[in-house]
Amino acid sequence: MRIAVNRAFGPVVEGEALVSEEGFSPRYDLDRWSGLITKPGHKLEGHSIVDKVCFFPSAKGGIAAGWAFYDIQWKKLAPKAFVFGVTNPVMVQGAIFAGIPITEGWAPHPRDVVKTGDWVRVDPARRTIEVLRRA
């Protein structure tokens, strides 16, 4: 099963999917010392983003995210890739700065084709995301 994306940066990566129904900010939602989503009430509270292909419908606030991605990459807590429905410039500037693949826009919607735990491949050059194995 394939998802087409509108914009993308980075090399081809594979990893376990973490699919969120809620948007994301590495500042508001993430503990940058453990890689866990810690914001009380976040739909993925308690989940780790480390080495995951993270699907988020939207980006939240936050200029500081530009440094935060590099920081978590330095601490070896970065995800494999960020897949956004809608994102903002900071997420993109931050991901490119940290060398983390990032995409924006999707069809079909991931909730219809990919579940947390599935193994997926992100191919930015071809602007596609493929589900390789089911959880």
Add this chain to the structure above:
Amino acid sequence: MELNAEERAILDGARGAAARDALQYQIEVGTFWGAKRFVPVTNVHMMGDIEVMGDGGLAWLKGRDLAGAKCTVSTTTNARCMDFAHCERMGQDAGEAKKEREIIATLQRMNVITTDTCINYQTVYQPHLGEHVAWGDTGTVIYANSVFGARTNFESGPAALAAGITGRTPEYGFHLDEHRKGTFTVELTAKLGDLADWGAIGKLVGETHQNYYAVPVFHGYHRTPTADELKHLGAALASYGSMGMFHFVGVTPEARSIDEAMAGKSGYEKMVIGDADIERVLAGYNLGDGDARLVVFTGPQQSLFEMKRLAELFAGRKVKAGGTCIVTTNSAVLEQARSLGYAKALEDAGVTILQGVCFYILQNLSPMREKNGWKNMVSNSAKVVNIIGAHKFNTILRRTEACVEIACTGVLK
């Protein structure tokens, strides 16, 4: 992206390795967004401190310094994570303070003016209509685009620094006319008597429209809003909605009418916000066990007018024993607040004034919360109430007078 002769020369190394790398990075970002070219910028505002950068960011910055990076346009810094005069008392790490000083010295060598403020638009630089700048944090961006009619995207620390070095930024997003038009309208029938009410609008509108390119058009308000009111509105819209621009009919320069702001569109969503909506926001916070020992006025830093009002409200009163009340502002405002007696009135009341910082980016904030046993954080800033969640505070928005009352009585309602 199309490059002009100067940009091609930069890529060829004519201005050194640091400028070449900065432009290469900007090309990657511009390409992602489909930018066709660069636009020159006149002013850059960047975020860079040890709390957001971490050791990796500091190491990278030092590398840029060694590579000869120098900003070529006026570049200022956003609020940082430490007021050195209060570090020890606040329980911040001496080792991190040393790194923070290294960052400041490194940025100054790179021709950055370390103003340490998130209210540059009130105190440092006011760009004019159509002026291209490269700013961050988000509150500065939305104010520049909306109130001044200047043009900037959210520029993160590395992206802003790149713009400072190359003197340009990729032309996408709010640099282009097509993204500056309204996408829905919001009629304001509410009275909006306090800054917290303006932040509450940001929550109501932002949470339901989380999209960088959503541009609300406010109209119908019964008087002209002040700069501080627009500051809290913008900061909250950017925080809850990740928004970079709004229009306010009859107030902001690209919105002389609804039609102009909406570019003649029809069939758009029309919101109305009344008093009951604001009251519902304020009533919607979980008060937990009623812990009222932390009240903050921050996010954005306080203007001179906010300092004056707080000084009046705290005059002759005392922060309740065992409680902490923090006010953050920048060095320019604090200097004036001292000469005018506002700072003394606040300090006599037991308020801690921190300079050059914002509460939510304070280094060591989670351990600080644990050490003090703080559970709740009360503020009149909807932005800071929103963004501090990862530090596990339970946050509560209250109006300014109520915040002062809570700080002085220890009673949370």
